[in-house]
Amino acid sequence: MLRLRDRIVVALLALVASLFLPAAPVHAEASSRTPVVFVHGYNADPGVWDGLRADFKAVGYTDAELFSFGYDTHQSVNEVLSGRLAAYVEGVRRQTGASRVDLVAHSFGSLVTRWYVKFDAAGRSSVAHRVSLAGPHHGTSTAWACALWDQACRDMSPGPCATPPGGRTATR
Numbered sequence: 001m002l003r004l005r006d007r008i009v010v011a012l013l014a015l016v017a018s019l020f021l022p023a024a025p026v027h028a029e030a031s032s033r034t035p036v037v038f039v040h041g042y043n044a045d046p047g048v049w050d051g052l053r054a055d056f057k058a059v060g061y062t063d064a065e066l067f068s069f070g071y072d073t074h075q076s077v078n079e080v081l082s083g084r085l086a087a088y089v090e091g092v093r094r095q096t097g098a099s100r101v102d103l104v105a106h107s108f109g110s111l112v113t114r115w116y117v118k119f120d121a122a123g124r125s126s127v128a129h130r131v132s133l134a135g136p137h138h139g140t141s142t143a144w145a146c147a148l149w150d151q152a153c154r155d156m157s158p159g160p161c162a163t164p165p166g167g168r169t170a171t172r
Contacts, residue, residue, distance in 0.1 A: 033061065034128050035096045037089060038068045041107030041134075042152060046070040048106070067092050067101075073108055077155040082115040086122050093126060100128040110135025111155060 036056065038049040046068030053066050069088045075081055089101055105113040110132035116123035117130050136143075139158030146153040 033065050034100055034102050035065050035067060035092050035098050036061070036102045036104060037092055038066070039085065039103060039105040039109035039113050040068070040070070040073075041105075041109050042073045042156070044073070044106075049104075052104070064096070069109075071112070074150055074152050076151045077108070077111045077115050081112045082120060082123070085112055085116050086120055086126075089116075089126050090122070100126055102129040102131070103127055104131045104133070105135065106133045107135060108152060108156060110137065 038046070038052065040046055040048050049068050053068070056066055057063075067088075069085055071081055071084055089103075092101055093099065103113045103117070113127075113130050114132065114135070114137065117127050118124075136156045140156050141158060143153040143156040143158075147157055
């Protein structure tokens with residue numbers, strides 16, 4: 001049996017060791033569900049998904065399985081935002097340990113997700129399902145109202161998308 005002094009020394013050594021040794025990583029229990037990434041539309045923010053996130057939670061999803069991608073909607077779908085979505089999806093995959101995610105997008109966000117899945121090899125391999133809610137895939141005639149000064153509005157204008165890397169032409 002350890003004497004009082006020995007017990008104090010052992011306790012102090014354990015305390016000192018805990019300050020200098022890295023903690024073992026804590027792994028959350030892996031979910032059997034594919035993580036869901038929500039992508040908002042033009043002039044919106046991730047908060048627009050709060051109601052749908054609540055619906056997903058009502059059927060058993062957890063916050064650890066639901067993610068909302070936020071971005072500046074005045075930037076280009078093609079050159080900027082699909083790359084930022086790619087980085088976000090990769091972060092979700094690392095955080096959850098999932099090999100693929102499901103994407104749920106609204107309006108302008110549908111263009112971002114479409115470009116990512118169609119023209120980015122990582123998008124093709126990292127996305128299990130993509131849902132587009134009211135995406136302007138054929139353009140929208142209301143985009144003319146801001147197309148002169150806003151790249152996102154030009155991306156939503158009727159007609160072909162910009163040519164992606166490799167020279168392929170995307171159609172809406």
